[in-house]
Structure formats: C-alpha cells, structure tokens
Amino acid sequence: MKIEAKKILDFLHFTENLKKLTRHSWLSDGRQESVAEHTWRISIMFILVEPHLGIKVDSLKTLEMIVIHDIIEIIAGDVWAFDAFNKETRELKIQREMAAIDEIRKTLDNETGEKFHALWHEFEAKETNEAKVANALDKLEAQIQHNEADISTWLDIEKEMLHMMHKHxxxxxxxIAFKEVIVEEGVEKLANSNSSEEALKS
Incomplete structure (x- = not known):
C-alpha cells in the first residue's frame, strides 16, 4: 500500500511541471498562461455546458480525458496550434506525444497508466462523444483566453484562426452557438482595437 502511495506522490511531483509549462496565451493581467490553468478551465467549461449538450456523454470519462490530455506536454513540450499547420512540425508533434504517453504509461506501470494511455488516444481520435466534446472545449477555451488577453498579444494568424473553429x-x-458568441466577442475586440488605432492616427 505504501509503495503505491509513494508512486502516486512521485507522479504528482511530475505533474507540477504543468503549472510551470507556459502556453502561447496571455492572461488579462499580462501574465503568460500555464498549461495547468488551461486544463482547469476546460474542466469548468465542461461542467457548465454539459447540461445543454443534448447528447449522451459519460461525465466522469470526459473530465478525466480533459484533465490528462495535455499531460504529455511535460515530456513532449507544447506546440502552438498555428505551428502545427506545417506538415513536418505536425508529424514530429504526433511522434513526440505518442512516445510521451507511452513513457507515462510505463512510469505508472499500473491500471491507471493503462487508463491514461487509453483516454489520451481516445481524445486524439475524436470519434466518441466524450472525445469530441473534450476537443471542442480545448479549442474554445484557447480562444476565450485570447479574447481576454491584450490585443497586442494576438499574432496575425490568430486573428485568422478566430474564424476557423467551426470544424471542432x-x-x-x-x-456551435457557444462558438458563435466566443467569435462575436473576439470580432468585437478586434473592431475596438482597430477603432482605437484609427483614433490615435487622426
């Protein structure tokens, strides 16, 4: 029993790295976002939207998928979404992440490790309702965070990506409705920014 408890403690020390690993997203106060913060808010999002989905999902499984889906970034690193448009970068990302989840499974070396491995692959496959919902919220949360950040942190490609979320x-x-209100908020932010720039020029 104590051996398993120590294994859990060691793995929790490992996961602290998600608190230190930053994403290409900034908070409204100008601080860069951590992966752990991103994951936490996707979990909150799921709890809020689940009653409105109108489809059958396993709530616990979906939350578990959300919580573990980015854990591989401790080993593989975070590849920014717009960098993944490059075929070579995307293929390398997949290879690194698959190796990382295999390493995590071996590190845990128990049923939980097998569960993490299965959930991660299910998330990536995007075939079950749980995986589709988790993936959609992952993308939507990233845009919400962009909307909250200062417009100066937006790259040109991110302004285009604002209109590329429908497939998710x-x-x-x-x-779809949730995505639309998020996009509307982003469009308004861009419009206000452009108006401010024009005012400064005049």
Missing part, C-alpha cells in the same frame, strides 16, 4: 463544434448545436 459542428457535431453539436449548443457548441
């Missing part, structure tokens, strides 16, 4: 939500009517 098209399977669900409520998530």
């Amino acid at each position: 939500v098209e399977f669900n009517e409520f998530l």
Whole structure:
C-alpha cells in the first residue's frame, strides 16, 4: 500500500511541471498562461455546458480525458496550434506525444497508466462523444483566453484562426452557438482595437 502511495506522490511531483509549462496565451493581467490553468478551465467549461449538450456523454470519462490530455506536454513540450499547420512540425508533434504517453504509461506501470494511455488516444481520435466534446472545449477555451488577453498579444494568424473553429463544434448545436458568441466577442475586440488605432492616427 505504501509503495503505491509513494508512486502516486512521485507522479504528482511530475505533474507540477504543468503549472510551470507556459502556453502561447496571455492572461488579462499580462501574465503568460500555464498549461495547468488551461486544463482547469476546460474542466469548468465542461461542467457548465454539459447540461445543454443534448447528447449522451459519460461525465466522469470526459473530465478525466480533459484533465490528462495535455499531460504529455511535460515530456513532449507544447506546440502552438498555428505551428502545427506545417506538415513536418505536425508529424514530429504526433511522434513526440505518442512516445510521451507511452513513457507515462510505463512510469505508472499500473491500471491507471493503462487508463491514461487509453483516454489520451481516445481524445486524439475524436470519434466518441466524450472525445469530441473534450476537443471542442480545448479549442474554445484557447480562444476565450485570447479574447481576454491584450490585443497586442494576438499574432496575425490568430486573428485568422478566430474564424476557423467551426470544424471542432459542428457535431453539436449548443457548441456551435457557444462558438458563435466566443467569435462575436473576439470580432468585437478586434473592431475596438482597430477603432482605437484609427483614433490615435487622426
């Protein structure tokens, strides 16, 4: 029993790295976001949107998938979404992440390790309702964070990506509506920024 407890403690020390690993996203106060913070808010999002989805999902499984899906970044690192448009970068990302989840499974060396491995692969496959919802919220949370950040942190490609989220939500009517209000907020932020720039020039 104590051996298993020590194994859990060691793995928790390992996961602290998600608190230190930063994403290409900034908070409204100007601080860069950690992967752990991103994961936490996706979990909150799921709890809030689940009653409105109108489809059957295993709540616990979905939350577990959300919580573990980025854990591989401790080993593989975080590849920014717009960098993944490059075929070579995307293929390398996949290779690194698959190796990372295999390493995590071996490190845990128990049923939990097998569970993490299975959940991660299910998330990546995007075939089950749970995986589709988790993936959609992952993308939507990233845009919400962009909307909250100062417009100066937005790259040009991120302004384009604001209008590229439909493919992630098209399977669900409520998530489509949720995506639309998020996009509207982003469009308004861009418009206000452009108005401010024009005012400064005049």
